[in-house]
Amino acid sequence: MNITVVGTGYVGLVTGIAFAEVGHEVICLDVDEIKVAKLRQGNTPIYEPGLESYLIRNIEANRLAFTTVPTQAFAEADVIFIAVGTPERKDGSADLSYIEAACRTVAEEIRHSTVVVIKSTVPVGTNECLETMMNTISLHSIHVVSVPEFLREGQALSDTFQADRIVIGAQDAHSSELVRSIYEPFERPIFLTDRRSAELIKYGANAFLATKISFINEIANLCDELGANVDDVASGMGMDQRIGRSFLRAGIGYGGSCFPKDTKALVQIAGDVTHDFKLLKSVIEVNNTQRHRLVAMAKAHFGSLIGLRVAVLGLSFKPNTDDMREAASLVIIDELLESGAHVVAYDPVAQSQAKRILSPTVEYANSVTEAIDQADACLLVTEWDEIVDTPVDVYCKLMKNPVLFDGRNCYSLDEVKQSTLTYYSIGRNDIIHAYT
Known part of the structure; x- marks a missing residue:
């Protein structure tokens, strides 16, 4: 089937590549010319394990293409998937301006009746409103279907090909069956419902x-x-x-x-x-409140953090991604800096992102060992394998003052008890060095 995906962010790119992988003909549309040029060359703009090899394979097989031209993207599309951002407004509501703009482009550019699938996360009732808007603009009938995404960053491919379920919310049997047939090659459970229920x-x-x-x-x-x-x-x-x-x-x-x-x-x-x-x-x-817990522990232990060299291990919000949106590290590092500490940070892939967000006073290390060398304290924030696999003895040997505040409970208590490390973790108060 010929599929167009509007948006090449995290959801859109993974969706487009996955469809191509199971045999559909896919073209992805994005307004960012630089991003599209890189994608055509087989370079992904996001960090996601394994994704780039899938991208290159499907480009070479001529099942996957990228464009910035709407007429080219929609010319032969049997179904159009929209996967653009719905960021948070200051009041907590979803900003629908990007998805409304994408839908308006679809309505203005299509040359035949079509089904539009909304992958973006939108408030209940949005799909209905978008359908009404597009049909007001377009000369061709448009049916909107809701197919919410359930991808976890760092595990997007497995979440796609081994999905627990695929939710399809539609108001008519024809649209529902058409979208179901697109997902049939994935051989995963499909749950059919109405649009509002799918959104919720x-x-x-x-x-x-x-x-x-x-x-x-x-x-x-x-x-x-x-x-x-x-x-x-x-x-x-x-x-x-x-x-x-x-x-x-x-x-x-x-x-x-x-x-x-x-x-x-x-x-x-x-x-x-x-x-x-x-x-x-x-x-x-x-x-x-929980995000402040590690710094509270550090302040309780040291009394004052002024002048202390504090290593922060892990910056992304979770392992296997460079995404720092709403990452605990942002709150923790700001609080450390406000408390007078000198912060040395390390993350395997997110440091380029961090440098654009965090204070320029933050120092960056090239490894775990470089970050903790001569540190007065260490805060473990993101449980990357590289960090978790660092033996406890390494902290004891390299740190000026071997005190570790483990925000992810990565180390076993038995291992820590056999070392000279002063160790604080979350909710494991039975260790001799634990926070009280």
Whole structure:
């Protein structure tokens, strides 16, 4: 089938490449000429393990192309997928200006009736409004279908080809069946529903996962007060199949482009219909507070951070991505700098992003060992394999003052107890050096 994907950001690019990989003819449209030129050469603008090889393979097989010209993109399209950003406004609501502009372009440029699939995360009822708008502009009928994305950065390919489910929200059987046939080669469970339910499934899923994270972080904080071990508590809870073990890992909170934005957007959506989403408001509040926990530990340990050399390991919001949107490192580093510390940061792939965002006073290292060398303290923020695989003894040998504040509970307590490292973690208060 001939498919056009509007937008070559994270969702759009992965979607287009995946469709080409299963045999569809795909053309991706973007307004950024520089990005399109790089993509044509097989260079991805995002860091995602394995994605570039898929990109090159499908370009060489003539199943995947890129353009900045709408007429070229839409000329033979059987279905158009829109995957542009819906960033957060100051009030927490979704900014729909990009998706509205994309839909307007579709309506103005298409030369035949078509189905438009919205992959972007949008408030409930948006697909209906977009359909009305496009049909007002276009001379050809347009049917809008909602297919929310559930990709995790760093695991986008596995989440695509081994998806738990594909949600298709449509108002007519023909559009629903057409989109279902596109996804059939993936051989994954397909759930058919209406558009509004599909829109809310996306927000509901992310809100629930964020709730699990904030819940286990509150349990971890309680463990610190009661002398329990959150790892054991989470494992015991997770053995209950009604609960499950995933997303019950204590730490310093969630970040990224989805959970923070989508939780706040859902609170706003609820508020628009005068529903006070108290639970989700608390989830957001807990997450915002949790980000300050490592610096609070450091201040409690040292009394003052003025003049201390503090290593920060990991800058991206999670491993295997260079995405720093809503990353805990942003809050932590700003707070360290405000407290008078000198920050030395290291991340395997996100440092170029960090240099555009963080204070110019931040120093950057080229490795874990360089970052912690002669440091007075170390804050572990993102659990990259390279960081987690660094033996505890390395901290003891290289740091001026071997104190590690582990925001992701990466090291086993048994390993730490056998070292001279002073070790603080989240909700594991049974170690002799633990935070009290």
